[in-house]
Amino acid sequence: MPDKSSIFQQECNQKAFDKAHRKKINFNISRYDAAVTKGKQRFSQLELAKQKAANIKYKAIDQIDKLLVEFETNFIRNGGRIIWARNAEDAARDIAALLAENNIKKVVKSKSMTTEEINLNELLEKKKVAVFETDLGEYIVQLLGEKPYHIVTPAMHKSKEDVAALFHHKFDTPADSSPEEITRFVRTKLREDFREAGAGITGANFLIADIGAIALTENEGNGIMSMAFPSLHIAVAGIEKIIPSIDDLDLFWPLLATHGTGQAMTVYNSIVSGPARDYEDDGPSEMVLVLIDNGRTNLLAKKRQRIALSCIRCGACLNTCPVYKNIGGHTYNTTYSGPIGAVITPHMKEMGEWKHLSFASSLCGSCTTVCPVKIPLHELLLVNRNEAVTEGYTTSSERFMMKWANKVLGSRKMLDFGSGSTKNFVLRNTVSKQWGDRRIMPLMAPKSFSQLWKEQQEQKKAGE
Numbered sequence: 185m186p187d188k189s190s191i192f193q194q195e196c197n198q199k200a201f202d203k204a205h206r207k208k209i210n211f212n213i214s215r216y217d218a219a220v221t222k223g224k225q226r227f228s229q230l231e232l233a234k235q236k237a238a239n240i241k242y243k244a245i246d247q248i249d250k251l252l253v254e255f256e257t258n259f260i261r262n263g264g265r266i267i268w269a270r271n272a273e274d275a276a277r278d279i280a281a282l283l284a285e286n287n288i289k290k291v292v293k294s295k296s297m298t299t300e301e302i303n304l305n306e307l308l309e310k311k312k313v314a315v316f317e318t319d320l321g322e323y324i325v326q327l328l329g330e331k332p333y334h335i336v337t338p339a340m341h342k343s344k345e346d347v348a349a350l351f352h353h354k355f356d357t358p359a360d361s362s363p364e365e366i367t368r369f370v371r372t373k374l375r376e377d378f379r380e381a382g383a384g385i386t387g388a389n390f391l392i393a394d395i396g397a398i399a400l401t402e403n404e405g406n407g408i409m410s411m412a413f414p415s416l417h418i419a420v421a422g423i424e425k426i427i428p429s430i431d432d433l434d435l436f437w438p439l440l441a442t443h444g445t446g447q448a449m450t451v452y453n454s455i456v457s458g459p460a461r462d463y464e465d466d467g468p469s470e471m472v473l474v475l476i477d478n479g480r481t482n483l484l485a486k487k488r489q490r491i492a493l494s495c496i497r498c499g500a501c502l503n504t505c506p507v508y509k510n511i512g513g514h515t516y517n518t519t520y521s522g523p524i525g526a527v528i529t530p531h532m533k534e535m536g537e538w539k540h541l542s543f544a545s546s547l548c549g550s551c552t553t554v555c556p557v558k559i560p561l562h563e564l565l566l567v568n569r570n571e572a573v574t575e576g577y578t579t580s581s582e583r584f585m586m587k588w589a590n591k592v593l594g595s596r597k598m599l600d601f602g603s604g605s606t607k608n609f610v611l612r613n614t615v616s617k618q619w620g621d622r623r624i625m626p627l628m629a630p631k632s633f634s635q636l637w638k639e640q641q642e643q644k645k646a647g648e
Contacts (some may be wrong), residue, residue: 189540195515209512212340212504219446226448230540237435238558240286241494244426248483251393251426258396262458264471272302275476279418280311281471288382294407295319296387297335298420298476301519316377318406320370327354333513334497336444341512384410388421394429397457399441403448408452422476424493439556443498479532488567494526494557501561502552506542523551530568536577542568604630
């Protein structure tokens with residue numbers, strides 16, 4: 185069976201040369217670029233805001249143990265309940281058990297990459313629990329039987345014509361339905377699901393330590409509906425989402441909105457500190473927060489790479505990455521794609537299986553430039569590469585080639601040995617497969633620079 189690296193390379197080759205796919209993703213990202221460029225102009229001192237956010241988030245990661253205890257104390261005081269999950273299996277199992285305990289067979293979900301990380305939908309469906317995604321993009325990929333394509337925009341790989349055809353096939357809506365008509369149809373269709381669902385499942389953009397609350401950011405109102413209608417609200421979040429204070433939101437919310445979608449502020453920003461109080465008419469009677477590790481402490485133990493836990497999941501690094509823009513999100517075959525996914529996945533999962541993601545980069549540094557919390561992503565990719573090599577996750581052929589490349593490139597005598605045609609013969613028979621069949625191997629000159637220089641100096645001396 186091919187390993188993940190081989191599968192990745194095969195799918196890269198297919199997607200990078202799929203012109204229809206590239207046209208769709210480049211169009212959608214160009215719309216994003218225009219909005220974000222305009223959105224950033226609203227900041228009078230953007231770099232200062234980013235630096236301040238980076239300092240707060242990295243300090244929070246450095247003090248994560250203390251802040252999580254503070255958060256837990258305050259959240260429980262507010263009437264909430266916390267389940268600590270060591271890994272994806274524990275988290276999904278505990279959520280399924282919670283639903284079974286309450287005899288719940290229908291669930292509505294707002295957009296959550298953390299639930300995608302633990303494959304929650306698949307497990308609940310096996311338990312005969314009907315799960316309805318309520319974010320429009322998530323609803324589209326659920327109908328397609330696919331995973332989200334992008335951290336922020338799950339259906340970025342689909343055109344409006346693709347979506348109209350999907351809804352025509354599934355629900356017999358007009359084949360030429362506009363995005364507005366499809367949105368109206370979905371809103372009407374899901375309204376009954378909100379009323380009937382026994383539980384609503386959401387993610388959390390931030391965990392606020394000093395007040396024991398979650399902050400949820402969305403554009404469609406489906407998150408609020410998922411929390412308000414059902415009697416049980418289950419929030420799922422990674423432990424790295426912690427921030428010290430509610431006062432930090434006035435910095436993080438605008439940065440997330442601007443870098444995520446180009447908005448000054450996302451349409452709906454909710455702070456939820458627990459179940460409904462006795463004097464409140466709306467809201468769940470019970471709120472449970474599932475806090476997930478799932479490899480995050482492995483990353484936390486890395487002195488250099490732990491800064492990647494500062495990520496606020498805006499997706500900016502994906503949209504600027506030349507690799508992502510060519511191969512798309514599904515090719516990564518993991519929840520978090522693009523540069524941030526390439527940095528964190530080998531540590532949250534397993535370096536030997538996932539190291540190839542850190543090599544899928546041009547190292548142009550654009551991801552680092554656009555990051556709103558100043559994570560040095562391209563540098564961390566290099567750190568990952570070094571770690572993969574030093575820990576022995578290389579093939580015998582890679583080690584052989586690097587050994588001889590080191591010898592040849594470190595020896596002037598070996599570099600000058602043989603004619604240009606001899607060197608071209610060697611390259612064709614040793615490097616061409618690695619170079620790829622879609623690129624033309626460069627031809628070596630008949631003589632090296634040192635040989636030409638030597639001849640020139642000899643001619644000068646002869647002419648003196």
